[in-house]
Amino acid sequence: MAKESSFKNMTLTLLVITMVSSAVLAGAYRLTEDAINKVKIKKVNDGIANVLPEFDNDPSSEVSSKFIDGDSVWIYNATKDGEFVGSAIQTFTNNGFAGRISLMVGFLPDGSINNIEVISHNETPGLGDKIEPKKGTFSLQFKGKNPETMKLTVKKDGGDIDAITASTISSRAFCDAVSRAYTVFREDVMKTLGEWDGASGATSKASQN
Numbered sequence: 001m002a003k004e005s006s007f008k009n010m011t012l013t014l015l016v017i018t019m020v021s022s023a024v025l026a027g028a029y030r031l032t033e034d035a036i037n038k039v040k041i042k043k044v045n046d047g048i049a050n051v052l053p054e055f056d057n058d059p060s061s062e063v064s065s066k067f068i069d070g071d072s073v074w075i076y077n078a079t080k081d082g083e084f085v086g087s088a089i090q091t092f093t094n095n096g097f098a099g100r101i102s103l104m105v106g107f108l109p110d111g112s113i114n115n116i117e118v119i120s121h122n123e124t125p126g127l128g129d130k131i132e133p134k135k136g137t138f139s140l141q142f143k144g145k146n147p148e149t150m151k152l153t154v155k156k157d158g159g160d161i162d163a164i165t166a167s168t169i170s171s172r173a174f175c176d177a178v179s180r181a182y183t184v185f186r187e188d189v190m191k192t193l194g195e196w197d198g199a200s201g202a203t204s205k206a207s208q209n
Helices: 002-051 136-142 168-193
Strands: 064-068 071-080 083-096 099-107 115-121
Touching: 002 099, 002 115, 002 136, 064 099, 064 115, 071 168, 083 168, 099 168, 115 136
Parallel strands: none
Antiparallel strands: 064 071, 071 083, 083 099, 099 115
């Protein structure tokens, strides 16, 4: 009987330890998950602010999305005093040297690119990571340019973009993500704001009145 009682006590103890450990791990996961999500949200909000002119609405609370090429692209429209000032498009590509690259591309009302922020990537340090504005000048080629009159491919492929030295794959992937963002801006954002004039890259004033 003593052995049986000892076995039951040991089993009960192990069960209690397992339950407590599981609860602690679950609580730690929730705390970690919340912290990670807050960091991700902050990075997105910072990205929106960095790629658009000054705005006074909350684009993240009015976000919409479009499913394209097997995944979602997120659209953040910004206004100031009720007037549209630009759209931040969180776009992606799965063609990076190390896989997925996520960008925030800011478009002005005329379709030109105001700025680009890198949200996430795993490209090679010292090479592909030069897609980041803080680590290279590659992304500066897009600022102020309108994709309607600029070929968003590297020069090796007949486009207008100078690839990063020894990082053509990363450069092509970056262009792919920007091109996807522009497709969404042109086909979705401009439809809600006015008729798109493909020749001039501007909204029709008549359709806005």
